[in-house]
Amino acid sequence: MLVSGLLVYIFFDTCLSLEINEINKDELFNIISLNDQETCKNDCDFNPDEYLTAPQIIRRHGYVSESHVVETSDGFLLTLHRIPANRNGEIGKQPVFLQHGLLSSSADWVLSANKSLAFILSDLGYDVWLGNARGNTYSRAHAFLSPDSAKFWNFSFHEMGIYDLPAMLSHVSNITGKEGDIIYIGHSMGTTMFFVYASLFPEIANSTVRLMVGLAPVAYTSHIKSPIRYLAPWANDFEWLAKYLGIKEFLPDGKIMKLLSYGCELFKIDKRICKEVIFAVCGFDEDQFDDKMLPVVLGHDPAGSSTKTIIHYAQEIYHEGDFMEFDYGVDGNLIQYGTTTPPLYNLTNINVPTYFMYAENDWLANPIDVYRLARKVAKNVGLYDVPLKTFNHVDFLWARDAPKLVYNKLVSVIKLFPVE
């Protein structure tokens, strides 16, 4: 229980322990049962995006929304969201594929109203596709496995790289007819998946993706500052962990997070505390995180992933930050890989042009690790240090000034890689 205890601490320590205990549980239940109207009768801060799905948010903001279900070669059913045209109905010319990070979903890219990257790209005439990795809110389905089974959750970012990305990206190529012209933009785990994909299938990646932009890219983790690193010493004992954490869904009880998000919203006192939890994992940035974003973010994240994904990250930290396949222990590795240690992902294989955007105060994607990554990949076309000392891991998505600090530059870079 030590590890799950620690995880609970990392993710929502203070909110639960300080506030929920002091509140009458029945009262809390009544509050949670209230419908949106009642909760918001006199509250002008109410933001419907907290309760809507990604496609509903897209439509609410005046854009066309499409949903596409693709099946991976191992049977997962993933839902892709698409904004095919801008608000004037002009069809997007070049596909841009946005891939969310750990415990997140396509909603990440549309939560900041007119400052959302997905909307900015659509306005500029791009055909915007939003990926959803296996196991999250929108991709929690399989052709023959039930999400209640352990088999369903037997995946990490490795499987997202070798199954999910090939399925989603070839679907985008097929539908748009623009094979080879996709601009791939990943945040955090959305970059890790790409590195798995492009290092193991370099030719396919190179003939599918025109440019990869990594926002807070994560492959090496030697310099990670987040408290997540305290998990690392346990991460090599996979069986022990699996026994205690369960090898299924990570934090599956959405109610706890719903409770938190209501709690944060209704009991004004703990707003600050809830925000501190995000900061404790991602790096502190008081100025760029708008308090009004908190309930909206917690209405969508965490969006579900497997415990194995979390363990895989913790293992990388344990293995001195090297980027390698899942460690099943000596015996397990011999069966799985024929070697006592897991194979390293060969980043030098990646010949898709890459552009990395990073921040000094990012506790997960440390600049030193990003430089090492940039030296490894075959074709790094640039590095961009966000010009704000306090900018953190989630600021790439939701910062007040994300358009000015990050997206303007991003757009100028992707314009250099137009449809051929």
Ligand SMILES: *[C@@H]1O[C@H](CO)[C@@H](O)[C@H](O)[C@H]1NC(C)=O
């Ligand atoms: C975005 O919305 C805000 C408030 O709704 C408005 O003040 C601002 O001008 C808008 N920005 C753009 C670029 O449309």
Ligand SMILES: *[C@@H]1O[C@H](CO)[C@@H](O)[C@H](O)[C@H]1NC(C)=O
């Ligand atoms: C999970 O996958 C690994 C590797 O493919 C396999 O060795 C193991 O038996 C699987 N476990 C379950 C519960 O399906």
Ligand SMILES: *[C@@H]1O[C@H](CO)[C@@H](O)[C@H](O)[C@H]1NC(C)=O
């Ligand atoms: C894309 O098209 C090719 C050839 O038409 C087909 O083999 C493949 O299954 C399609 N992929 C997807 C994801 O639809």
Ligand SMILES: *[C@@H]1O[C@H](CO)[C@@H](O)[C@H](O)[C@H]1NC(C)=O
């Ligand atoms: C990658 O693809 C481009 C064309 O899309 C080609 O010019 C280039 O030679 C390829 N690079 C490698 C290493 O295969």
Ligand SMILES: *[C@@H]1O[C@H](CO)[C@@H](O)[C@H](O)[C@H]1NC(C)=O
């Ligand atoms: C990694 O890939 C590069 C380029 O494809 C190759 O030259 C190198 O030998 C590979 N390294 C390993 C350890 O396999």
